[in-house]
Amino acid sequence: MTNACRNRPSRLLASLGLGLATTVLIGWAAMFLxxxxxxxxxxxxxxxxxxxxxxxxxxxxxxxxxxxxxxxxxxxxxxxxxxxxxxxxxxxxxxxxxxxxxxxxxxxxxxxxxxxxxxxxxxxxxxxxxxxxxxxxxxxxxxxxxxxxxxxxxxxxxxxxxxxxxxxxxIWTGLIADSAAFALAWLALFTAVGRLREARRRRAGCCVHCGYPRTGRPDGSRCPECGG
Ligand SMILES: [Zn+2]
Known part of the structure; x- marks a missing residue:
């Protein structure tokens, strides 16, 4: 669980950064096309x-x-x-x-x-x-x-x-609104990818946080690799 909790703020920060980058890149592309x-x-x-x-x-x-x-x-x-x-x-x-x-x-x-x-x-x-x-x-x-x-x-x-x-x-209103909208889209994408990866690891019997194989370990025990 600690790992999942640690992931969330970085995921949010990455989404905000990518939201801003997406907004700027779209604006720059519009200068040429x-x-x-x-x-x-x-x-x-x-x-x-x-x-x-x-x-x-x-x-x-x-x-x-x-x-x-x-x-x-x-x-x-x-x-x-x-x-x-x-x-x-x-x-x-x-x-x-x-x-x-x-x-x-x-x-x-x-x-x-x-x-x-x-x-x-x-x-x-x-x-x-x-x-x-x-x-x-x-x-x-x-x-x-x-x-x-x-x-x-x-x-x-x-x-x-x-x-x-x-x-x-x-143009502050546009920059903030566009960046926020794209940040939400990136966050949704990261969350969906994260969910898919967790589900795949769970099915394969691996730790959902780091992917370390859990074969032979009792359900509910901590992961020996990441402690999650
Ligand atoms: Zn683990």
Whole structure:
């Protein structure tokens, strides 16, 4: 019995650790799958609206894409070769959006901090658990762009110069809920495997705790190997 009692806390700890690891790995996988024509994750084809920089000159087009485990909000400076495009005020007013309507981790503190384009991503399943943002830094030529990552680890670009990153910034409610759900699943799995092993050892006449053969020993006596 002592052995079984000792097993439970370690089983719980292992489940909690694996629950967190599962949550993080799912979020990281969501950064790369699916791999589409325009990079990683869901394509940002759904319009959100327009917003202006503080000086009123730069208009930013905001679009988003989402699937079950990845939501991305894209900010694109509406320009041609870096020159802002003049936009009629009524056109802007018709499509303008209040940035504050987006979750805090899916928007910049100020549009003035952005350069050309940025993607704010939240990933995880079933709830979004991690977030990071990927920013244009400089353009070498055409599609050859150097990026920087905020709130995560930057990985080398792929062969098509698409940015890659692993998010490290927690979205606490999602991270805790997902980790707890996966920890429960791991605990259930460990418990089921443990029960099966005990039943198999009992049938084979072995100690249920360590598997040491009990042949010839009276029922109820302690195991000579583990004392259980
Ligand atoms: Zn034993």
């Amino acid at each position: 699916p791999r589409g024509r325009h990079g990683y994750g869901p394509p940002t084809t759904t319009p959100v609206g327009l917003a202006k920089s503080t000086d009123g000159f730069k208009v930013w087009e905001i679009t988003q894409g989402r699937n079950a485990w990845h939501r991305v909000v894209s900010y694109w400076f509406v320009q041609i070769s870096g020159q802002a495009i003049m936009m009629r005020n009524e056109d802007f007013e018709a499509r303008k959006v209040d940035l504050e309507s987006l979750p805090r981790h899916l928007r910049p503190a100020s549009l003035d901090d952005l350069h050309m384009q940025a993607w704010y991503r939240e990933v995880g399943w079933p709830l979004k658990a991690l977030t990071c943002s990927i920013h244009w830094k400089t353009q070498v030529r055409n599609a050859d762009i150097i990026y920087r990552v905020e709130g995560g680890v930057q990985l080398p670009r792929d062969r098509e110069f698409q940015p890659r990153a692993l998010p490290l910034t927690p």
